[in-house]
Amino acid sequence: MISNIMEPVITQTNFPALKLKNRGKVRDIYDFGEALLIVATDRLSAFDVVMNEGIPYKGKVLTQISDFWFEQTKDIISNHLISSIVYDFPSVCKPYWDSLGDRSMFVKKTKPLPVECIVRGYLSGSGWNEYQKRKSVCGVQLPDGLVESSKLPEPIFTPTTKEEVGKHDENISFDQMINIIGKELAEKVRDISLKVYRHGAEIAEKKGIIIADTKMEFGMLEQELILIDELLTPDSSRFWPSENYEEGRPQKSYDKQFLRDYLLSINWNQKPPAPELPPDIIENTRKKYEEALNRLVE
Secondary structure, three states: OOOOOOOOOOOOOOOOOOEEEEEOOOEEEEEOOOEEEEEEOOOOEEOOEEOOOOOOOHHHHHHHHHHHHHHHHOOOOOEOEEEOOHHHOOHHHHHHHHHHOOOEEEEEOOEEOOEEEEEEEEOOHHHHHHHHHHOEEOOEEOOOOOOOOOEEEEEEEOOEEOOOOOOOOOEOOHHHHHHHHOHHHHHHHHHHHHHHHHHHHHHHHHOOEEEEEEEEEEEEEOOEEEEEOOOOOOOOEEEEEHHHOOOOOOOOOOOOHHHHHHHHHOOOOOOOOOOOOOHHHHHHHHHHHHHHHHHHHO
């Protein structure tokens, strides 16, 4: 749960005693040899561009939600989490406990797969745009008669490339994914992604949340496939309040779709530099992330 005491927004970490590996769109990653320290900052990206302003507590929300889901899905597939409790981290981290608390994970280092694994259970976003033109999503043919936000007959797997910060991930077909990582591994990743999504969606539905779609990432630890990065968070998923759900229109959300809608309304070109975010957009985004956490873990 999130404290009521307002804390400073953390958009970048600097820990001189630790070895910085890289900074992602949201996370700062520190290298510990066979392990990594992943710190979720309060940065927010939209359309693959990092905003200038941070969202208060966002990193803590993402970490606690991922922590929740890694526990819920560990019987389906192993994950990279060693601990999210700062007292378990190497002693060199101790001077930074205040900054690391509730927003960091000490994890196993893997070789990440060069694809991102998208599962869609509902018709929204770019999927809805494509369906209107071709009756398909990422090349997967769908039945006629669906409308915006329709629940799909079955969840579908639609992978993308994994691009560097500032570049857009590109949709690819399953056959293209096979060409990148091989048939056996591609089929395994697809099947596990669908299983994790279905399990997560069932749990979330009981909490009043529809998980419309989500992105997962996997890595290889020697010969073992494991889940990495984040899992079923408002950054990587569309979360809709089930009590407001209605086909045929966009949905209210607990995720960054609220921010995307604002950015579309101002006709931003979706390229750097990011526009300045008004205080009310920042505050309402914070509230949506926190509501997602509170519903899931209550």
